[in-house]
Amino acid sequence: MAKQLMKGNEAIGEAAIRAGCRYFFGYPITPQNEVPEYMARRLPEVGGVFLQAESEVSAINMVYGAAGAGARVMTSSSSPGISLKQEGISYIAGSELPCVIINIIRGGPGLGGIQPAQSDYFQATKGGGHGDYRLFVFAPASVQEMVDLIMEAFDIADYYRNPVMVLGDGTLGQMMEPVEFKEPKKRDLPPKDWATTGAKGRKRNIINSLSLVAEQLEEHNWKLQKKYQHMKEHEQRWELYKCDDAELVLAAFGTTARIVKSVVNQLREQGIKAGLLRPITIFPFPDKAFAQLPDTVKAFLTVEMNTGQMVEDVRLAVNGKQPVHFFGRTGGIVPTPAEIIAKAKEIMGGVR
Amino acid sequence: MKVVFQRPTALTERQTHYCPGCTHGIIHRLVAEAIDELGVLDKAVGVASVGCSVLAYEYFNCDMQQAAHGRAPAVATGIKRVHPNNIVFTYQGDGDLASIGMAEIVHAAARGEKITVIFVNNAIYGMTGGQMAPTTLVGQKTTTSPYGRQAEHCGYPVRISELLATLQGAAYVTRVSVHDVPNIRKAKRAILKAFEVQQKGLGFSIVEVISTCPTNWGMTPLEALKWAKENMLEYYPLGEFRTPEEVK
Numbered sequence A: 001m002a003k004q005l006m007k008g009n010e011a012i013g014e015a016a017i018r019a020g021c022r023y024f025f026g027y028p029i030t031p032q033n034e035v036p037e038y039m040a041r042r043l044p045e046v047g048g049v050f051l052q053a054e055s056e057v058s059a060i061n062m063v064y065g066a067a068g069a070g071a072r073v074m075t076s077s078s079s080p081g082i083s084l085k086q087e088g089i090s091y092i093a094g095s096e097l098p099c100v101i102i103n104i105i106r107g108g109p110g111l112g113g114i115q116p117a118q119s120d121y122f123q124a125t126k127g128g129g130h131g132d133y134r135l136f137v138f139a140p141a142s143v144q145e146m147v148d149l150i151m152e153a154f155d156i157a158d159y160y161r162n163p164v165m166v167l168g169d170g171t172l173g174q175m176m177e178p179v180e181f182k183e184p185k186k187r188d189l190p191p192k193d194w195a196t197t198g199a200k201g202r203k204r205n206i207i208n209s210l211s212l213v214a215e216q217l218e219e220h221n222w223k224l225q226k227k228y229q230h231m232k233e234h235e236q237r238w239e240l241y242k243c244d245d246a247e248l249v250l251a252a253f254g255t256t257a258r259i260v261k262s263v264v265n266q267l268r269e270q271g272i273k274a275g276l277l278r279p280i281t282i283f284p285f286p287d288k289a290f291a292q293l294p295d296t297v298k299a300f301l302t303v304e305m306n307t308g309q310m311v312e313d314v315r316l317a318v319n320g321k322q323p324v325h326f327f328g329r330t331g332g333i334v335p336t337p338a339e340i341i342a343k344a345k346e347i348m349g350g351v352r
Numbered sequence B: 001m002k003v004v005f006q007r008p009t010a011l012t013e014r015q016t017h018y019c020p021g022c023t024h025g026i027i028h029r030l031v032a033e034a035i036d037e038l039g040v041l042d043k044a045v046g047v048a049s050v051g052c053s054v055l056a057y058e059y060f061n062c063d064m065q066q067a068a069h070g071r072a073p074a075v076a077t078g079i080k081r082v083h084p085n086n087i088v089f090t091y092q093g094d095g096d097l098a099s100i101g102m103a104e105i106v107h108a109a110a111r112g113e114k115i116t117v118i119f120v121n122n123a124i125y126g127m128t129g130g131q132m133a134p135t136t137l138v139g140q141k142t143t144t145s146p147y148g149r150q151a152e153h154c155g156y157p158v159r160i161s162e163l164l165a166t167l168q169g170a171a172y173v174t175r176v177s178v179h180d181v182p183n184i185r186k187a188k189r190a191i192l193k194a195f196e197v198q199q200k201g202l203g204f205s206i207v208e209v210i211s212t213c214p215t216n217w218g219m220t221p222l223e224a225l226k227w228a229k230e231n232m233l234e235y236y237p238l239g240e241f242r243t244p245e246e247v248k
């Protein structure tokens, strides 16, 4: 199929529809408004339902209801709205319902700003709401990758019966890039025989996260942990760029990784053997990628649009074998190649 | 042998956990009888809320979802939009619906969401141990209004039926009570009507049921029924506030 030029936020909507999503519940917030707007236009054309909820709280609970009823359903928001959704997300994870949640992150805390940020990494990867749960989290770096991952996200959500979150930021949401919609690789998806569709000719189904007997709740938690463990073993995804002989590995995700890629090229022109390690899944965090790095690596530099969040996972993966440095800009400031290069030189000067 | 009384098929055999004399049990039965009479058990999807009726999913013998505190109308919206031909109902207390879930109930009604809401108003937070609810009467003592609810301090109780009746999407709005047999019969007819409104696709329907909480009111079941009649009905008058022509 021919490529078409699409704005990131609209491509999110189209990818979801191509993946069979027929229900969308959302509430306006910049910089993701084109997602609900696109869905409002497109979903009725394909026999689906777009509904603007009265709040993010309502939207995520509509998602809960629709997911429990067996539908492919999505919601999208930006940081403050995602915070409001956390209780509902916890219920969805606890009840083991599949859905896709988009967070086009903006600067925080509080109302923050509307410029691009990555300051919701902790919230996305460490649970976010109450209770011991995890989301499956993708961090695409281009509009095409976002489309590919969203199309797959619905299958992954169904496969694990777990919410999948896809992170972006205003840059990714607003930029236009050529995209192509490709079928994701097929997964064996079990029928949704647990959904509340009306108990006709079968035992009744209950969607629930309440468990008043501690032993049963513990057992349920271990069952959830098993899923997360399975994700860690089978779903880690990353990109290594020019890492074969790298002495300095820069780790970055999403939009920042694009900037860092050009930094790697510039550093190499200046004689520093740099490489990029780009997590594509940030839960599960791709710690397997670190095992593939050559012995030449002397140091790591994590670059993020926050004050240092993913760097903690990088440090856990590196496990003290090499120093892990950090460079971040925050509040909606996008780091420039020049300042990352300066940081890299400072580190490599020290290591040499 | 002629059967004169039996458990509605829409109720499971589970023994409920409700306190002795609590009218939640009566209301469960009325909802179940209505589901049976309309023959919609295999199309029904119920949404349990957070409150004493949180375990309603154990008692209603149909597909059920358990919702976060106050969010049952949003959850029901999600279900109904996916399966418009199912009969979707919520079962909510007054803390759940009239306090934390105020936005969800108002907007579900405003949208004319084709769901049925069973709203159990016992003027108190039962499950958490008898705290003040938005429906607690002025002067009424609760654990968080130990001197009696004072209007100058925390305002006046919310009349949900009157409030929702101002919304065009709310097709059927009625308040009933279960403090005596004639009223229980009326309550049953109201619940039947509410489901019919949904079946006919006429819009949102809500039945507010004046209920008791003997445990947290600190009364015997009989005293509680009397108290409900003598105190609640004056502030919460019974009757239909909106009724579509089609079911009049």
Ligand SMILES: Cc1ncc(C[n+]2csc(CCOP(=O)(O)OP(=O)(O)O)c2C)c(N)n1
Pocket: B050, B051, B052, B053, B069, B092, B093, B094, B095, B096, B097, B120, B122, B124, B125, B126, B127, B128, B133, B213
């Ligand atoms: C978000 C959240 N806040 C508070 C609670 C605690 N809580 C449980 S039940 C309840 C009140 C229920 O009262 P009501 O809706 O009147 O129902 P009743 O128990 O009287 O039937 C509260 C506040 C909760 N479960 N979740």
Ligand code: SF4
Pocket: B017, B018, B019, B021, B022, B023, B024, B052, B122, B126, B127, B212, B213, B214, B215, B216
């Ligand atoms: S606490 Fe009150 S509302 Fe709850 S079951 Fe007991 S009597 Fe009923």
